Amino acid sequence: MATSSHTPQELMVAVASREIRDGDLVFVGMRLPILAYAVARNAHAPNARGLFEVGLMRDQPAEAFLGTMGDPPNVAGALWATRMSNVMALMAQGSVDLGFIGGAEVDRFGNLNTSYVGEPAHPTVKLPGSGGGADIAILSRRWVTLMSHERRRLVEKVSFVTSPGFGDGSPHWRKRNGLLGGGPVAIITTLCVLRFPELGGEAYLASVHSGHTVDEVRSETGWDLKLADDVSETPAPTESELSAIRRFDPEGFWTRSA
Amino acid sequence: MAMAEAIRRFVPDHSTVALGLALEPLIPFAAGHELIRQGRRDLELVGPISDALFDQLIGAGCVRRVTAAWVGNVSEGLGHCYRRACEERIPLPLEVRDHSNFSISLALWAAAWNVPSLPTRTLLGSDILRTNPALAAADGLVHVAAVRPDVAIVHVQRADELGRVHAWGPMGITEEAGLAADRVIVTCEELVDPSVTLSDPNRIPFPETKVAAVVYEPGGAHPSPVQGFFKRDHAFYRDYAERSRSVDGYLAWLEQWVMGVPDRATYMGQVDTESLRVSRHRMSEPVDYGDE
Numbered sequence: 001m002a003t004s005s006h007t008p009q010e011l012m013v014a015v016a017s018r019e020i021r022d023g024d025l026v027f028v029g030m031r032l033p034i035l036a037y038a039v040a041r042n043a044h045a046p047n048a049r050g051l052f053e054v055g056l057m058r059d060q061p062a063e064a065f066l067g068t069m070g071d072p073p074n075v076a077g078a079l080w081a082t083r084m085s086n087v088m089a090l091m092a093q094g095s096v097d098l099g100f101i102g103g104a105e106v107d108r109f110g111n112l113n114t115s116y117v118g119e120p121a122h123p124t125v126k127l128p129g130s131g132g133g134a135d136i137a138i139l140s141r142r143w144v145t146l147m148s149h150e151r152r153r154l155v156e157k158v159s160f161v162t163s164p165g166f167g168d169g170s171p172h173w174r175k176r177n178g179l180l181g182g183g184p185v186a187i188i189t190t191l192c193v194l195r196f197p198e199l200g201g202e203a204y205l206a207s208v209h210s211g212h213t214v215d216e217v218r219s220e221t222g223w224d225l226k227l228a229d230d231v232s233e234t235p236a237p238t239e240s241e242l243s244a245i246r247r248f249d250p251e252g253f254w255t256r257s258a
Numbered sequence: 259m260a261m262a263e264a265i266r267r268f269v270p271d272h273s274t275v276a277l278g279l280a281l282e283p284l285i286p287f288a289a290g291h292e293l294i295r296q297g298r299r300d301l302e303l304v305g306p307i308s309d310a311l312f313d314q315l316i317g318a319g320c321v322r323r324v325t326a327a328w329v330g331n332v333s334e335g336l337g338h339c340y341r342r343a344c345e346e347r348i349p350l351p352l353e354v355r356d357h358s359n360f361s362i363s364l365a366l367w368a369a370a371w372n373v374p375s376l377p378t379r380t381l382l383g384s385d386i387l388r389t390n391p392a393l394a395a396a397d398g399l400v401h402v403a404a405v406r407p408d409v410a411i412v413h414v415q416r417a418d419e420l421g422r423v424h425a426w427g428p429m430g431i432t433e434e435a436g437l438a439a440d441r442v443i444v445t446c447e448e449l450v451d452p453s454v455t456l457s458d459p460n461r462i463p464f465p466e467t468k469v470a471a472v473v474y475e476p477g478g479a480h481p482s483p484v485q486g487f488f489k490r491d492h493a494f495y496r497d498y499a500e501r502s503r504s505v506d507g508y509l510a511w512l513e514q515w516v517m518g519v520p521d522r523a524t525y526m527g528q529v530d531t532e533s534l535r536v537s538r539h540r541m542s543e544p545v546d547y548g549d550e
Contacts, residue, residue, distance in 0.1 A: 055428030070282030126344035128330035132359040164383035178398040
């Protein structure tokens with residue numbers, strides 16, 4: 001369903017929300033995924049539950065803007081308010097179906113760097129670190145990352161693996177190294193959606209957002225990007241997805257600033 | 259006890275200090291600012307996600323080492339003082355011991371339970387294992403070495419003068435940090451009678467035997483939220499992020515909100531508290547501790 005104009009962030013939120021299946025236990029990260037969870041709950045996933053590392057489980061999304069997962073509206077009406085280690089216990093048991101992780105740098109095998117650009121002892125950029133990202137990447141059943149699509153962010157090989165995807169891309173890398181969860185299933189960017197083969201490995205271009213081209217995506221990607229047999233156009237946000245996004249982010253704090 | 263005295267007595271130079279333990283809420287900013295005013299040096303800071311307070315302490319030159327999962331500004335992104343310290347050694351070089359949220363929790367539980375380490379499946383395959391010597395992989399597990407803070411600083415909704423604490427909302431790693439630390443400094447929105455705290459002992463996250471000081475400090479967590487009391491001051495975090503991009507901007511911010519402010523009461527006088535105060539209250543049902 002084609003719609004009125006939307007921002008790249010609104011499209012990313014809509015695409016991310018579609019990764020949530022009804023009944024999923026979702027480990028909700030910071031920023032855009034908070035909105036994606038709210039959109040999914042109000043549409044196709046009314047039985048999803050959200051888990052927040054601060055120590056919360058929710059069903060209904062908070063009926064107010066959230067700057068962080070620990071804001072009071074996210075606590076009021078929670079299913080469970082507890083300590084972080086209890087939330088991590090569920091993920092360690094393999095009970096988290098889907099996690100979201102924000103990435104600064106990602107490589108062709110879905111490894112994320114949110115720690116150091118350059119040598120850790122003398123970094124050119126010190127990024128904030130893992131937070132719960134590494135835990136989600138290793139322990140959740142499947143995960144998705146969202147990031148701005150720039151050549152300096154989608155790199156051949158990340159300089160530091162904070163949150164492992166499929167490692168060096170060799171068969172069964174995760175299993176051989178004892179990683180519990182299944183790994184990344186999608187990288188949602190400002191230009192496109194990359195996906196991974198069922199058994200893991202190298203990312204491929206699955207769909208391109210309206211207004212962008214395959215050539216543009218490839219030139220903004222730091223490796224020779226594989227293409228799906230049928231690269232499609234990413235479905236635009238529907239009117240109901242957009243209205244949900246704008247209800248939970250009325251000022252455009254997450255979805256309308258540069 | 260007054261904040262200045264609590265910090266002077268219980269947080270000497272070279273201390274290992276755990277704070278910001280409930281992640282985004284209940285961050286003891288007032289206590290952190292007093293550490294800066296008193297010119298503390300060579301601290302090791304321990305925490306999960308730190309929302310701006312670690313960045314402020316690093317920029318002020320108080321910190322030698324950070325043992326944490328994340329240092330930045332949650333709604334705004336990067337921590338500029340943290341970046342300058344790691345990238346340019348400004349104002350001082352900084353040692354970083356990276357953790358994930360799960361592993362820093364385990365490090366504190368290990369100390370709480372008085373064991374050298376705890377095993378986990380998280381961090382397998384992560385380069386965090388390469389850079390943090392306190393993490394070791396063996397036999398398909400990661401062994402997380404204990405982290406024992408000298409002091410944990412915790413802001414809570416209410417406490418009594420004898421160190422019985424009531425905190426509610428998501429607790430992050432507050433309980434394990436309180437149990438692991440040698441002692442705890444509590445700052446609170448309300449100082450209440452013991453009959454209030456002892457009416458609900460399940461609400462107490464760590465025992466009074468750990469609590470070295472209780473500081474009555476309303477607004478002591480601003481700009482972080484306090485369930486039932488204050489909303490998060492998003493604009494304040496944004497202003498800090500923008501001004502701390504440069505050293506001069508950071509120092510001007512520090513002068514306005516920390517160095518040029520004698521105490522928290524004066525600070526709160528500069529904040530529009532009415533727009534931040536929670537106005538829609540949602541009381542829980544009391545529970546019955548009936549015994550006979």
